[in-house]
Amino acid sequence: MTAPQRTPLYEAHIASGAKMVDFAGWEMPIHYGSQLKEHEIVRSDAGMFDVSHMTVVDISGSDAKSWLQKLIANDVAKLGFEGKALYSGMLNDDGGVVDDLIVYLTATGYRMVINAGTTKKDLAWMDKQSAGFDVQLQVRRDLAMLAVQGPTAIAKVCSVKPALAEQIQALKVFQGLPSSDWFYARTGYTGEDGLEIMIPADQAITFFNELKAAGVAPIGLGARDTLRLEAGMNLYGHDMDETVSPLQAGMGWTIAWNPEERDFIGRKALEAQKAAGVPMKQVGLVLEGRGVLREGQKVVVDGAEGIITSGTFSPTLKHSIAIARVPAATGATAQVDLRGTLTEVRVVKMPFVRNGKKVFE
Amino acid sequence: MSNIPAELKYVSSHEWLRLEADGSVTVGITEHAQELLGDIVFVELPAVGANLAADEQAGVVESVKAASDVYAPIAGEILEVNAELEANPELANSEPYAAGWFFKIKPANAADLDGLLDAATYAAEIGA
Numbered sequence: 001m002t003a004p005q006r007t008p009l010y011e012a013h014i015a016s017g018a019k020m021v022d023f024a025g026w027e028m029p030i031h032y033g034s035q036l037k038e039h040e041i042v043r044s045d046a047g048m049f050d051v052s053h054m055t056v057v058d059i060s061g062s063d064a065k066s067w068l069q070k071l072i073a074n075d076v077a078k079l080g081f082e083g084k085a086l087y088s089g090m091l092n093d094d095g096g097v098v099d100d101l102i103v104y105l106t107a108t109g110y111r112m113v114i115n116a117g118t119t120k121k122d123l124a125w126m127d128k129q130s131a132g133f134d135v136q137l138q139v140r141r142d143l144a145m146l147a148v149q150g151p152t153a154i155a156k157v158c159s160v161k162p163a164l165a166e167q168i169q170a171l172k173v174f175q176g177l178p179s180s181d182w183f184y185a186r187t188g189y190t191g192e193d194g195l196e197i198m199i200p201a202d203q204a205i206t207f208f209n210e211l212k213a214a215g216v217a218p219i220g221l222g223a224r225d226t227l228r229l230e231a232g233m234n235l236y237g238h239d240m241d242e243t244v245s246p247l248q249a250g251m252g253w254t255i256a257w258n259p260e261e262r263d264f265i266g267r268k269a270l271e272a273q274k275a276a277g278v279p280m281k282q283v284g285l286v287l288e289g290r291g292v293l294r295e296g297q298k299v300v301v302d303g304a305e306g307i308i309t310s311g312t313f314s315p316t317l318k319h320s321i322a323i324a325r326v327p328a329a330t331g332a333t334a335q336v337d338l339r340g341t342l343t344e345v346r347v348v349k350m351p352f353v354r355n356g357k358k359v360f361e
Numbered sequence: 362m363s364n365i366p367a368e369l370k371y372v373s374s375h376e377w378l379r380l381e382a383d384g385s386v387t388v389g390i391t392e393h394a395q396e397l398l399g400d401i402v403f404v405e406l407p408a409v410g411a412n413l414a415a416d417e418q419a420g421v422v423e424s425v426k427a428a429s430d431v432y433a434p435i436a437g438e439i440l441e442v443n444a445e446l447e448a449n450p451e452l453a454n455s456e457p458y459a460a461g462w463f464f465k466i467k468p469a470n471a472a473d474l475d476g477l478l479d480a481a482t483y484a485a486e487i488g489a
Contacts, residue, residue: 031399034400034454035399035400035425035426036400036402036425036451222399222425222426226425290403290405291403291423292402292403292423292425292428294427294428312425313402313403313423313425315425339421339428
Protein backbone atom coordinates (compact mmCIF):
# COMPACT_ATOMS: atom_id res chain seq x y z
CA MET A 1 0.00 0.00 0.00
CA THR A 2 1.28 3.44 -0.81
CA ALA A 3 0.45 6.32 1.52
CA PRO A 4 -2.73 8.15 0.53
CA GLN A 5 -2.32 11.34 -1.49
CA ARG A 6 -3.31 14.73 -0.10
CA THR A 7 -5.12 17.48 -1.97
CA PRO A 8 -3.92 21.12 -1.88
CA LEU A 9 -6.69 21.72 0.71
CA TYR A 10 -5.47 19.12 3.23
CA GLU A 11 -4.28 21.68 5.80
CA ALA A 12 -7.57 23.60 5.53
CA HIS A 13 -9.51 20.42 6.33
CA ILE A 14 -7.41 19.72 9.41
CA ALA A 15 -7.80 23.36 10.53
CA SER A 16 -11.59 22.98 10.10
CA GLY A 17 -11.74 19.90 12.34
CA ALA A 18 -12.22 17.29 9.61
CA LYS A 19 -12.23 13.57 10.27
CA MET A 20 -10.05 12.28 7.44
CA VAL A 21 -10.45 8.90 5.72
CA ASP A 22 -8.80 7.10 2.82
CA PHE A 23 -10.98 7.46 -0.29
CA ALA A 24 -9.75 6.00 -3.59
CA GLY A 25 -6.16 6.51 -2.45
CA TRP A 26 -6.76 10.07 -1.23
CA GLU A 27 -6.90 11.35 2.33
CA MET A 28 -10.27 13.12 2.31
CA PRO A 29 -12.66 14.63 4.89
CA ILE A 30 -15.60 12.31 5.66
CA HIS A 31 -17.22 14.93 7.91
CA TYR A 32 -16.33 17.91 10.10
CA GLY A 33 -18.50 16.84 13.06
CA SER A 34 -21.94 15.75 11.83
CA GLN A 35 -22.78 14.42 8.39
CA LEU A 36 -26.49 15.13 8.98
CA LYS A 37 -25.88 18.79 9.85
CA GLU A 38 -23.65 19.22 6.81
CA HIS A 39 -26.34 17.71 4.59
CA GLU A 40 -28.90 20.14 5.99
CA ILE A 41 -26.57 23.14 5.41
CA VAL A 42 -26.26 22.32 1.70
CA ARG A 43 -30.06 21.93 1.33
CA SER A 44 -30.80 25.22 3.13
CA ASP A 45 -27.74 27.48 2.77
CA ALA A 46 -24.29 26.81 1.25
CA GLY A 47 -21.52 24.28 1.68
CA MET A 48 -18.22 23.48 -0.05
CA PHE A 49 -16.70 20.12 -0.95
CA ASP A 50 -13.06 19.50 -1.80
CA VAL A 51 -13.25 17.47 -5.01
CA SER A 52 -9.60 17.97 -5.95
CA HIS A 53 -9.13 14.18 -5.91
CA MET A 54 -11.10 14.04 -9.15
CA THR A 55 -8.97 14.34 -12.25
CA VAL A 56 -9.06 17.21 -14.72
CA VAL A 57 -7.78 16.31 -18.19
CA ASP A 58 -7.28 18.94 -20.89
CA ILE A 59 -7.67 17.58 -24.41
CA SER A 60 -6.15 19.31 -27.43
CA GLY A 61 -5.06 18.45 -30.97
CA SER A 62 -6.67 18.75 -34.38
CA ASP A 63 -8.60 15.48 -33.90
CA ALA A 64 -9.86 16.25 -30.37
CA LYS A 65 -13.49 16.52 -31.48
CA SER A 66 -13.61 13.41 -33.67
CA TRP A 67 -11.71 11.45 -31.00
CA LEU A 68 -14.24 12.39 -28.29
CA GLN A 69 -17.08 11.53 -30.66
CA LYS A 70 -15.65 8.02 -30.75
CA LEU A 71 -14.62 7.85 -27.07
CA ILE A 72 -17.84 8.81 -25.26
CA ALA A 73 -21.52 7.95 -25.72
CA ASN A 74 -22.83 11.50 -25.63
CA ASP A 75 -21.88 13.78 -28.54
CA VAL A 76 -19.51 16.74 -28.02
CA ALA A 77 -20.96 18.23 -31.22
CA LYS A 78 -23.75 19.47 -28.90
CA LEU A 79 -21.26 21.81 -27.21
CA GLY A 80 -22.07 25.04 -29.02
CA PHE A 81 -19.87 27.57 -27.23
CA GLU A 82 -16.86 27.82 -24.92
CA GLY A 83 -17.63 26.71 -21.35
CA LYS A 84 -20.65 24.57 -22.28
CA ALA A 85 -20.72 21.20 -20.46
CA LEU A 86 -21.96 17.70 -21.27
CA TYR A 87 -22.42 14.65 -19.02
CA SER A 88 -21.56 11.29 -20.57
CA GLY A 89 -20.57 7.70 -20.05
CA MET A 90 -17.32 6.42 -21.49
CA LEU A 91 -18.13 2.85 -22.57
CA ASN A 92 -16.20 -0.27 -23.42
CA ASP A 93 -16.85 -2.43 -26.50
CA ASP A 94 -19.47 -4.45 -24.58
CA GLY A 95 -21.36 -1.26 -23.71
CA GLY A 96 -20.28 -1.37 -20.03
CA VAL A 97 -19.42 1.89 -18.31
CA VAL A 98 -15.67 2.54 -17.99
CA ASP A 99 -16.46 5.84 -16.23
CA ASP A 100 -18.94 8.69 -16.13
CA LEU A 101 -17.62 12.19 -16.72
CA ILE A 102 -18.27 15.82 -17.58
CA VAL A 103 -16.66 17.38 -20.63
CA TYR A 104 -16.45 21.13 -21.32
CA LEU A 105 -15.66 22.96 -24.54
CA THR A 106 -12.63 25.21 -23.97
CA ALA A 107 -10.64 27.75 -25.99
CA THR A 108 -7.94 25.18 -26.71
CA GLY A 109 -10.08 22.03 -27.08
CA TYR A 110 -11.94 20.23 -24.32
CA ARG A 111 -11.66 19.73 -20.58
CA MET A 112 -12.82 16.49 -19.01
CA VAL A 113 -13.40 15.70 -15.33
CA ILE A 114 -13.19 12.01 -14.44
CA ASN A 115 -13.54 10.07 -11.19
CA ALA A 116 -10.63 9.69 -8.74
CA GLY A 117 -10.93 5.93 -8.29
CA THR A 118 -10.97 5.25 -12.02
CA THR A 119 -8.29 7.72 -13.11
CA LYS A 120 -5.52 5.23 -13.77
CA LYS A 121 -7.60 2.85 -15.91
CA ASP A 122 -9.37 5.77 -17.65
CA LEU A 123 -6.08 7.31 -18.74
CA ALA A 124 -4.82 3.93 -19.96
CA TRP A 125 -8.09 3.38 -21.86
CA MET A 126 -7.97 6.86 -23.42
CA ASP A 127 -4.34 6.39 -24.36
CA LYS A 128 -5.19 3.09 -26.06
CA GLN A 129 -8.06 4.69 -28.00
CA SER A 130 -5.93 7.62 -29.21
CA ALA A 131 -3.93 5.61 -31.74
CA GLY A 132 -4.26 7.25 -35.15
CA PHE A 133 -5.68 10.52 -33.77
CA ASP A 134 -3.89 13.83 -33.38
CA VAL A 135 -4.88 14.30 -29.75
CA GLN A 136 -2.92 15.32 -26.66
CA LEU A 137 -3.99 14.75 -23.05
CA GLN A 138 -2.74 16.88 -20.19
CA VAL A 139 -3.58 15.86 -16.61
CA ARG A 140 -4.04 19.03 -14.54
CA ARG A 141 -2.75 18.09 -11.10
CA ASP A 142 -1.84 21.79 -10.75
CA LEU A 143 -5.54 22.53 -10.20
CA ALA A 144 -7.62 22.10 -7.07
CA MET A 145 -11.40 21.79 -7.36
CA LEU A 146 -14.03 23.02 -4.93
CA ALA A 147 -17.78 22.38 -5.34
CA VAL A 148 -19.81 25.16 -3.70
CA GLN A 149 -23.43 24.04 -3.46
CA GLY A 150 -26.71 25.18 -1.93
CA PRO A 151 -29.41 27.81 -2.46
CA THR A 152 -27.08 30.66 -1.37
CA ALA A 153 -23.89 29.19 -2.89
CA ILE A 154 -23.69 31.37 -5.99
CA ALA A 155 -24.43 34.57 -4.04
CA LYS A 156 -21.69 33.70 -1.54
CA VAL A 157 -19.12 32.94 -4.24
CA CYS A 158 -20.02 36.26 -5.87
CA SER A 159 -19.47 38.07 -2.55
CA VAL A 160 -15.91 36.69 -2.53
CA LYS A 161 -15.33 37.41 -6.26
CA PRO A 162 -17.25 40.67 -6.80
CA ALA A 163 -15.45 41.49 -10.05
CA LEU A 164 -16.87 38.30 -11.62
CA ALA A 165 -20.29 38.42 -9.95
CA GLU A 166 -22.20 39.55 -13.00
CA GLN A 167 -20.69 36.88 -15.26
CA ILE A 168 -21.11 34.12 -12.67
CA GLN A 169 -24.75 35.04 -12.11
CA ALA A 170 -25.35 34.95 -15.86
CA LEU A 171 -24.19 31.32 -16.12
CA LYS A 172 -26.93 28.88 -17.04
CA VAL A 173 -26.96 25.30 -15.77
CA PHE A 174 -24.14 23.22 -17.33
CA GLN A 175 -22.24 26.31 -18.43
CA GLY A 176 -18.74 27.33 -17.35
CA LEU A 177 -16.78 30.55 -17.17
CA PRO A 178 -13.00 30.57 -17.67
CA SER A 179 -11.19 33.38 -15.87
CA SER A 180 -7.38 33.31 -16.29
CA ASP A 181 -6.36 29.98 -14.67
CA TRP A 182 -9.69 29.60 -12.86
CA PHE A 183 -12.84 27.95 -14.18
CA TYR A 184 -16.33 28.40 -12.71
CA ALA A 185 -18.97 25.89 -13.84
CA ARG A 186 -22.63 25.83 -12.85
CA THR A 187 -22.65 22.10 -12.23
CA GLY A 188 -22.84 19.89 -9.16
CA TYR A 189 -23.66 16.60 -7.54
CA THR A 190 -26.18 17.59 -4.87
CA GLY A 191 -29.48 18.52 -6.57
CA GLU A 192 -28.96 22.12 -5.44
CA ASP A 193 -27.85 25.17 -7.36
CA GLY A 194 -24.15 25.93 -7.18
CA LEU A 195 -20.77 25.91 -8.84
CA GLU A 196 -17.82 23.59 -9.32
CA ILE A 197 -14.70 25.74 -9.36
CA MET A 198 -11.24 24.80 -10.60
CA ILE A 199 -8.52 26.77 -8.87
CA PRO A 200 -4.72 26.98 -9.22
CA ALA A 201 -3.54 24.71 -6.37
CA ASP A 202 -1.50 27.42 -4.64
CA GLN A 203 -4.58 29.67 -4.32
CA ALA A 204 -6.96 26.97 -3.08
CA ILE A 205 -6.53 27.43 0.69
CA THR A 206 -6.95 31.21 0.47
CA PHE A 207 -10.16 30.78 -1.53
CA PHE A 208 -11.43 28.10 0.89
CA ASN A 209 -10.84 30.46 3.84
CA GLU A 210 -12.51 33.38 2.04
CA LEU A 211 -15.58 31.24 1.35
CA LYS A 212 -15.62 30.07 4.96
CA ALA A 213 -15.55 33.68 6.14
CA ALA A 214 -18.45 34.38 3.75
CA GLY A 215 -20.51 31.69 5.52
CA VAL A 216 -19.87 28.65 3.32
CA ALA A 217 -19.47 25.56 5.53
CA PRO A 218 -16.97 22.79 4.69
CA ILE A 219 -18.85 19.55 3.85
CA GLY A 220 -17.43 16.03 3.92
CA LEU A 221 -17.74 13.08 1.57
CA GLY A 222 -20.39 11.53 3.84
CA ALA A 223 -22.92 14.28 3.13
CA ARG A 224 -21.82 14.36 -0.50
CA ASP A 225 -23.08 10.79 -0.79
CA THR A 226 -26.47 11.36 0.90
CA LEU A 227 -26.99 14.55 -1.14
CA ARG A 228 -26.25 12.88 -4.49
CA LEU A 229 -28.43 9.91 -3.59
CA GLU A 230 -31.38 12.17 -2.76
CA ALA A 231 -30.72 13.88 -6.10
CA GLY A 232 -30.91 10.44 -7.80
CA MET A 233 -27.40 10.73 -9.22
CA ASN A 234 -25.26 7.67 -9.93
CA LEU A 235 -22.01 6.90 -8.13
CA TYR A 236 -19.47 5.08 -10.27
CA GLY A 237 -18.51 1.64 -8.97
CA HIS A 238 -21.80 1.33 -7.11
CA ASP A 239 -24.72 2.23 -9.40
CA MET A 240 -22.82 1.24 -12.52
CA ASP A 241 -19.48 -0.13 -13.63
CA GLU A 242 -17.89 -1.95 -16.56
CA THR A 243 -20.35 -4.84 -16.25
CA VAL A 244 -23.46 -2.62 -16.31
CA SER A 245 -25.03 -1.10 -19.41
CA PRO A 246 -25.99 2.58 -19.26
CA LEU A 247 -29.44 1.41 -20.43
CA GLN A 248 -29.79 -0.42 -17.09
CA ALA A 249 -28.33 2.40 -15.00
CA GLY A 250 -30.66 5.28 -15.79
CA MET A 251 -28.17 6.73 -18.27
CA GLY A 252 -30.17 6.26 -21.48
CA TRP A 253 -30.58 10.05 -21.77
CA THR A 254 -26.78 10.47 -21.99
CA ILE A 255 -26.50 8.38 -25.16
CA ALA A 256 -26.58 10.42 -28.38
CA TRP A 257 -27.98 7.99 -30.99
CA ASN A 258 -27.98 10.59 -33.74
CA PRO A 259 -26.25 11.01 -36.10
CA GLU A 260 -26.58 7.28 -36.81
CA GLU A 261 -23.18 7.11 -38.48
CA ARG A 262 -21.33 8.25 -35.33
CA ASP A 263 -19.66 5.00 -34.32
CA PHE A 264 -18.88 5.59 -30.63
CA ILE A 265 -17.32 2.79 -28.60
CA GLY A 266 -20.05 0.50 -27.26
CA ARG A 267 -22.67 1.60 -29.80
CA LYS A 268 -23.05 -1.79 -31.47
CA ALA A 269 -23.42 -3.55 -28.13
CA LEU A 270 -26.07 -1.07 -26.97
CA GLU A 271 -28.00 -1.40 -30.24
CA ALA A 272 -27.99 -5.19 -29.83
CA GLN A 273 -29.21 -4.83 -26.23
CA LYS A 274 -32.05 -2.57 -27.33
CA ALA A 275 -33.05 -4.96 -30.11
CA ALA A 276 -33.06 -7.92 -27.70
CA GLY A 277 -34.94 -6.00 -24.99
CA VAL A 278 -33.23 -4.55 -21.91
CA PRO A 279 -34.08 -6.90 -18.99
CA MET A 280 -33.35 -4.56 -16.08
CA LYS A 281 -34.00 -0.91 -15.31
CA GLN A 282 -32.92 1.59 -12.68
CA VAL A 283 -35.53 2.86 -10.22
CA GLY A 284 -35.75 4.63 -6.91
CA LEU A 285 -36.94 2.79 -3.79
CA VAL A 286 -38.60 4.38 -0.78
CA LEU A 287 -39.01 2.79 2.66
CA GLU A 288 -41.29 4.96 4.76
CA GLY A 289 -41.12 2.71 7.85
CA ARG A 290 -38.13 1.96 10.07
CA GLY A 291 -34.86 0.61 8.78
CA VAL A 292 -32.29 1.66 6.23
CA LEU A 293 -31.91 0.30 2.69
CA ARG A 294 -28.26 -0.51 1.95
CA GLU A 295 -26.14 -1.27 -1.10
CA GLY A 296 -26.12 -4.99 -1.95
CA GLN A 297 -29.52 -5.85 -0.47
CA LYS A 298 -31.68 -8.12 -2.62
CA VAL A 299 -34.84 -6.74 -4.23
CA VAL A 300 -37.62 -9.26 -4.95
CA VAL A 301 -40.27 -8.60 -7.61
CA ASP A 302 -42.75 -11.36 -8.52
CA GLY A 303 -40.15 -14.06 -7.92
CA ALA A 304 -37.48 -12.26 -9.96
CA GLU A 305 -34.55 -10.48 -8.34
CA GLY A 306 -32.88 -7.11 -8.45
CA ILE A 307 -30.31 -5.38 -6.28
CA ILE A 308 -29.87 -2.14 -4.38
CA THR A 309 -26.87 -0.30 -5.81
CA SER A 310 -26.89 2.61 -3.33
CA GLY A 311 -28.99 3.08 -0.21
CA THR A 312 -29.09 5.42 2.73
CA PHE A 313 -31.17 7.27 5.27
CA SER A 314 -32.41 10.46 3.60
CA PRO A 315 -31.74 13.36 5.96
CA THR A 316 -34.20 15.59 4.06
CA LEU A 317 -37.07 13.05 3.95
CA LYS A 318 -36.32 11.39 7.34
CA HIS A 319 -36.68 7.89 5.93
CA SER A 320 -34.65 5.54 3.80
CA ILE A 321 -34.21 5.76 0.02
CA ALA A 322 -32.25 3.69 -2.45
CA ILE A 323 -31.21 3.37 -6.07
CA ALA A 324 -31.84 -0.14 -7.41
CA ARG A 325 -31.50 -2.19 -10.57
CA VAL A 326 -34.68 -4.24 -10.93
CA PRO A 327 -36.48 -6.38 -13.54
CA ALA A 328 -37.88 -4.19 -16.33
CA ALA A 329 -41.46 -5.26 -15.53
CA THR A 330 -41.29 -3.92 -11.94
CA GLY A 331 -44.39 -1.94 -11.01
CA ALA A 332 -45.23 0.33 -8.09
CA THR A 333 -43.91 -1.87 -5.27
CA ALA A 334 -41.15 -4.37 -4.54
CA GLN A 335 -39.77 -6.24 -1.55
CA VAL A 336 -36.31 -5.83 -0.08
CA ASP A 337 -34.48 -8.40 2.00
CA LEU A 338 -33.79 -6.20 5.00
CA ARG A 339 -31.48 -8.14 7.30
CA GLY A 340 -33.46 -11.34 6.74
CA THR A 341 -36.97 -9.85 6.61
CA LEU A 342 -38.74 -9.24 3.28
CA THR A 343 -40.02 -5.68 3.59
CA GLU A 344 -42.33 -3.88 1.17
CA VAL A 345 -40.94 -0.70 -0.44
CA ARG A 346 -42.37 1.76 -2.96
CA VAL A 347 -40.87 2.05 -6.42
CA VAL A 348 -40.57 5.67 -7.58
CA LYS A 349 -39.14 7.76 -10.37
CA MET A 350 -36.03 9.66 -9.26
CA PRO A 351 -34.85 12.19 -8.16
CA PHE A 352 -36.07 12.03 -4.57
CA VAL A 353 -35.14 15.62 -3.69
CA ARG A 354 -34.43 18.67 -5.85
CA ASN A 355 -33.75 22.18 -4.58
CA GLY A 356 -34.50 21.21 -0.99
CA LYS A 357 -37.94 19.68 -1.75
CA LYS A 358 -39.33 16.17 -2.13
CA VAL A 359 -40.13 15.60 -5.81
CA PHE A 360 -41.42 12.02 -6.25
CA GLU A 361 -45.12 11.13 -5.86
CA MET B 362 -9.78 10.63 22.86
CA SER B 363 -12.99 8.81 23.77
CA ASN B 364 -14.70 9.44 27.07
CA ILE B 365 -14.73 6.17 29.08
CA PRO B 366 -16.28 6.76 32.53
CA ALA B 367 -14.31 4.92 35.25
CA GLU B 368 -17.40 3.82 37.22
CA LEU B 369 -18.93 1.76 34.36
CA LYS B 370 -18.33 -1.79 33.13
CA TYR B 371 -17.75 -2.59 29.44
CA VAL B 372 -17.82 -5.42 26.90
CA SER B 373 -15.75 -5.76 23.72
CA SER B 374 -18.82 -5.25 21.51
CA HIS B 375 -18.83 -1.62 22.82
CA GLU B 376 -21.76 -1.71 25.25
CA TRP B 377 -21.42 -0.13 28.70
CA LEU B 378 -23.19 -1.27 31.90
CA ARG B 379 -24.08 0.62 35.05
CA LEU B 380 -25.19 -1.20 38.23
CA GLU B 381 -28.08 0.77 39.77
CA ALA B 382 -28.97 0.97 43.48
CA ASP B 383 -31.97 -1.36 42.98
CA GLY B 384 -29.78 -4.10 41.50
CA SER B 385 -30.88 -3.48 37.90
CA VAL B 386 -28.28 -2.76 35.21
CA THR B 387 -28.54 0.05 32.64
CA VAL B 388 -27.00 -0.66 29.22
CA GLY B 389 -25.97 1.65 26.39
CA ILE B 390 -23.32 1.95 23.69
CA THR B 391 -19.98 3.65 24.33
CA GLU B 392 -18.83 6.97 23.00
CA HIS B 393 -16.29 5.08 20.90
CA ALA B 394 -19.14 3.01 19.36
CA GLN B 395 -21.16 6.07 18.43
CA GLU B 396 -18.05 7.68 16.92
CA LEU B 397 -17.54 4.60 14.73
CA LEU B 398 -21.19 4.57 13.66
CA GLY B 399 -21.57 8.28 12.92
CA ASP B 400 -25.00 9.94 12.93
CA ILE B 401 -27.53 7.45 14.36
CA VAL B 402 -30.97 7.53 12.68
CA PHE B 403 -32.90 4.50 13.97
CA VAL B 404 -32.74 2.40 17.12
CA GLU B 405 -34.57 -0.91 17.65
CA LEU B 406 -34.90 -1.94 21.28
CA PRO B 407 -35.79 -5.31 22.84
CA ALA B 408 -39.27 -6.15 24.15
CA VAL B 409 -39.83 -5.40 27.83
CA GLY B 410 -40.09 -8.71 29.67
CA ALA B 411 -37.86 -10.56 27.21
CA ASN B 412 -35.38 -12.97 28.78
CA LEU B 413 -32.08 -12.72 26.97
CA ALA B 414 -28.95 -14.82 27.17
CA ALA B 415 -25.56 -13.13 27.38
CA ASP B 416 -24.41 -12.01 23.91
CA GLU B 417 -27.91 -12.51 22.48
CA GLN B 418 -29.08 -9.79 20.09
CA ALA B 419 -31.01 -7.13 21.99
CA GLY B 420 -31.55 -4.56 19.29
CA VAL B 421 -30.24 -2.78 16.23
CA VAL B 422 -28.68 0.62 15.81
CA GLU B 423 -28.70 2.12 12.32
CA SER B 424 -26.56 5.09 11.42
CA VAL B 425 -26.36 6.89 8.10
CA LYS B 426 -23.31 4.73 7.47
CA ALA B 427 -24.18 1.23 8.71
CA ALA B 428 -26.45 -1.10 10.66
CA SER B 429 -25.06 -2.70 13.77
CA ASP B 430 -26.49 -5.20 16.27
CA VAL B 431 -26.68 -4.40 19.95
CA TYR B 432 -26.14 -7.33 22.33
CA ALA B 433 -27.23 -8.14 25.85
CA PRO B 434 -23.88 -7.99 27.68
CA ILE B 435 -25.21 -10.24 30.47
CA ALA B 436 -28.14 -12.67 30.79
CA GLY B 437 -31.35 -11.32 32.29
CA GLU B 438 -34.83 -9.94 31.88
CA ILE B 439 -35.48 -6.62 30.09
CA LEU B 440 -37.14 -4.34 32.65
CA GLU B 441 -37.41 -1.11 30.70
CA VAL B 442 -36.37 0.39 27.35
CA ASN B 443 -35.57 4.03 26.56
CA ALA B 444 -38.60 5.26 24.59
CA GLU B 445 -37.00 8.70 24.41
CA LEU B 446 -34.10 7.18 22.46
CA GLU B 447 -36.46 5.51 19.95
CA ALA B 448 -38.00 8.92 19.26
CA ASN B 449 -34.63 10.77 19.24
CA PRO B 450 -31.94 8.29 18.17
CA GLU B 451 -29.34 11.09 18.00
CA LEU B 452 -29.25 10.97 21.82
CA ALA B 453 -26.96 7.95 21.43
CA ASN B 454 -24.52 10.30 19.65
CA SER B 455 -24.84 13.32 21.90
CA GLU B 456 -25.23 11.67 25.34
CA PRO B 457 -24.17 8.03 25.04
CA TYR B 458 -23.73 7.57 28.81
CA ALA B 459 -26.80 9.55 29.93
CA ALA B 460 -30.01 10.27 27.95
CA GLY B 461 -28.82 7.89 25.20
CA TRP B 462 -29.11 4.70 27.30
CA PHE B 463 -30.75 1.69 25.57
CA PHE B 464 -32.37 -0.62 28.12
CA LYS B 465 -32.38 -1.78 31.74
CA ILE B 466 -31.88 -5.46 32.48
CA LYS B 467 -32.41 -7.53 35.66
CA PRO B 468 -29.29 -9.73 35.81
CA ALA B 469 -29.89 -13.47 36.00
CA ASN B 470 -26.69 -13.63 38.09
CA ALA B 471 -25.47 -10.44 39.75
CA ALA B 472 -21.95 -11.91 39.78
CA ASP B 473 -21.86 -11.85 35.94
CA LEU B 474 -20.93 -8.19 36.12
CA ASP B 475 -17.66 -8.98 37.84
CA GLY B 476 -16.27 -10.78 34.81
CA LEU B 477 -16.71 -7.78 32.49
CA LEU B 478 -14.11 -5.20 31.45
CA ASP B 479 -13.27 -2.21 33.59
CA ALA B 480 -12.67 1.20 32.04
CA ALA B 481 -8.89 0.81 31.82
CA THR B 482 -9.12 -2.58 30.08
CA TYR B 483 -11.76 -1.35 27.62
CA ALA B 484 -9.64 1.74 26.90
CA ALA B 485 -6.67 -0.49 26.14
CA GLU B 486 -8.82 -2.67 23.85
CA ILE B 487 -9.91 0.25 21.69
CA GLY B 488 -6.47 1.82 21.75
CA ALA B 489 -7.67 4.92 23.60
